[in-house]
Amino acid sequence: MPDTRDLPIGVFDSGLGGLTVVRELCRALPRESIIYLGDTARCPYGPRDPREVRRFVLEIGAWLRSRCIKLMVIACNTATAAGLTLAQRAFEVPVIGVIEPGARAAVMATQNRRVGVIGTTGTVQSGAYSRAVHALDAGVAVFSAAAPKFVDIVEAGLRMDDSSVEDWMSKSGDALMQPSLFELGQDYLDPLKGSGIDTLVLGCTHFPLLSAAIQRSVGPDVRLISSAEETAREVAEILEVRGQLAPVGTLPRHTFATTGDPREFEVLGSRVLGWSTGDVESAPITELESLLDAGLLDALARYEAGEMACD
Numbered sequence: 001m002p003d004t005r006d007l008p009i010g011v012f013d014s015g016l017g018g019l020t021v022v023r024e025l026c027r028a029l030p031r032e033s034i035i036y037l038g039d040t041a042r043c044p045y046g047p048r049d050p051r052e053v054r055r056f057v058l059e060i061g062a063w064l065r066s067r068c069i070k071l072m073v074i075a076c077n078t079a080t081a082a083g084l085t086l087a088q089r090a091f092e093v094p095v096i097g098v099i100e101p102g103a104r105a106a107v108m109a110t111q112n113r114r115v116g117v118i119g120t121t122g123t124v125q126s127g128a129y130s131r132a133v134h135a136l137d138a139g140v141a142v143f144s145a146a147a148p149k150f151v152d153i154v155e156a157g158l159r160m161d162d163s164s165v166e167d168w169m170s171k172s173g174d175a176l177m178q179p180s181l182f183e184l185g186q187d188y189l190d191p192l193k194g195s196g197i198d199t200l201v202l203g204c205t206h207f208p209l210l211s212a213a214i215q216r217s218v219g220p221d222v223r224l225i226s227s228a229e230e231t232a233r234e235v236a237e238i239l240e241v242r243g244q245l246a247p248v249g250t251l252p253r254h255t256f257a258t259t260g261d262p263r264e265f266e267v268l269g270s271r272v273l274g275w276s277t278g279d280v281e282s283a284p285i286t287e288l289e290s291l292l293d294a295g296l297l298d299a300l301a302r303y304e305a306g307e308m309a310c311d
């Protein structure tokens with residue numbers, strides 16, 4: 001029986017955005033090994049039907065399970081909104097999403113109890129942030145806006161230049177983009193600013209890579225919240241309570257895999273992380289699909305039947 005303390009934490013996202021959560025996990029838990037899967041070939045998740053996203057969550061969860069993990073982090077708001085509950089029922093290890101930690105950080109930060117949320121269409125339509133905020137403080141007003149083009153901007157920005165996304169934005173991004181980031185920012189963020197928010201949740205793990213530009217759009221009086229830090233804190237707490245923190249002296253291993261092009265993921269992922277990913281593994285979609293066994297399909301069918309009964 002392997003010592004579960006030595007097992008890695010499994011993390012996934014639709015692509016590169018979840019690496020913003022990996023950065024915080026490494027900062028908070030430097031001894032922990034991590035295995036990350038970026039589903040780049042199927043990114044973006046935001047515009048997809050939540051039933052399709054739930055299937056992806058189970059496929060990737062099964063892939064991480066096959067790598068023997070001690071805890072799973074869904075480092076994608078869209079996948080958390082669509083599939084956290086299902087994943088928690090389907091897998092044996094604790095599964096953490098990024099929405100509840102982001103909501104908690106926002107409730108702690110707001111002074112005037114007016115909180116904005118920007119995310120993908122899937123995340124905003126799910127209403128998951130409002131529910132999570134109201135479960136903590138029913139008196140906080142939540143104003144949400146979908147900002148799907150920000151995901152495209154991050155993905156395109158990373159591919160167009162070898163500086164950081166933020167540098168790229170301030171140097172050349174606006175000149176190359178129509179509409180510009182500034183105009184988009186106004187479209188997405190002005191209605192939220194008009195609602196008098198003092199706190200804005202970056203409800204998509206791609207968005208911390210645009211935080212300087214977003215901060216410029218909303219002004220210095222609005223506090224930006226990324227769920228990455230709070231998620232890392234929650235992971236640390238759970239592992240501690242379960243006696244599963246990696247022992248002192250452990251040399252962590254960080255393994256990265258993608259459904260897309262491993263070489264491209266290595267280059268772009270290393271820039272997001274600020275250190276080298278090393279060789280990136282290929283995890284073809286056909287392999288992920290083949291991992292949906294009878295137990296997972298049954299869990300999925302029961303979940304969808306329950307969801308439909310609630311509609």
Ligand code: DGL
Pocket residue numbers: 013014015017018043044045046047075076077078079120123151203204205206
């Ligand atoms: N990073 C994902 C999230 O947090 C969004 C990107 C996508 O649309 O796939 O929601």
